[in-house]
Amino acid sequence: MGTILSAKNIYKTYKTSSGDVPALRGVSLEVEKGMFYAIIGKSGSGKSTLLHTLSGLDRPTKGEVFINGENLYQYSDEKMAVFRRRYMGFVFQQFNLLDEFNVLNNICMPLKLDQRKVDKQFLEEVTGLLRLEDKLKKYPCELSGGEQQRAAIARCLLARPQIIFADEPTGNLDKKTGEDTLDLLQQCSEQFGQTLIVVTHDLEIARQADVIVHIEDGKIIL
């Protein structure tokens, strides 16, 4: 299928009042289009930092990230924001839905921000797959955790990203709901040909991935 993302010798050091914290120490990774990657490792090993540097959320101290051959960190902040909105989708542990908007408006928000039209048929397809058809008029506070995360996934999918980055997407859900939600995320991304990169503590979830990336002390171990 070809490479969609390529990270070359990434270092990330956080400067703190108590000294430098080396979170990533020379990480290189080739991500194939349409595959499901799970990033696993102990707490503090550098998983979230890796996800953030791969997705343009946090500039590495050293090294480069290419997406579709484009050098991500050569973009201006403004161009980066547009690139992220167009090509990347995000799902976080905290669902990050806006309380004052109903589910439908939450789901359509990224497209509206990008002045793109909502494709009604695709909206129906996505909300159907995620079992949200009868929740669209509801507000986030009226939904269960699993429903909120499904709404956050619908918001991500509707923008048709090429790559989906998910940081502990099941971390706030009970085991059964978490597995169900991840299954749906995986099914949808497969159906729409998207690449999925998930940080997880859950080894059951990691086992479903095409590729497991194991991080220890800021390095990939094989």
Ligand SMILES: Nc1ncnc2c1ncn2[C@@H]1O[C@H](COP(=O)(O)OP(=O)(O)OP(=O)(O)O)[C@@H](O)[C@H]1O
């Ligand atoms: N903003 C920050 N400032 C300073 N140090 C940080 C910052 N973010 C992360 N770190 C440190 O960098 C290292 C890697 O953190 P990171 O959050 O990437 O790990 P993680 O594997 O995702 O952990 P967890 O599973 O607990 O979420 C840790 O030592 C952490 O304390």
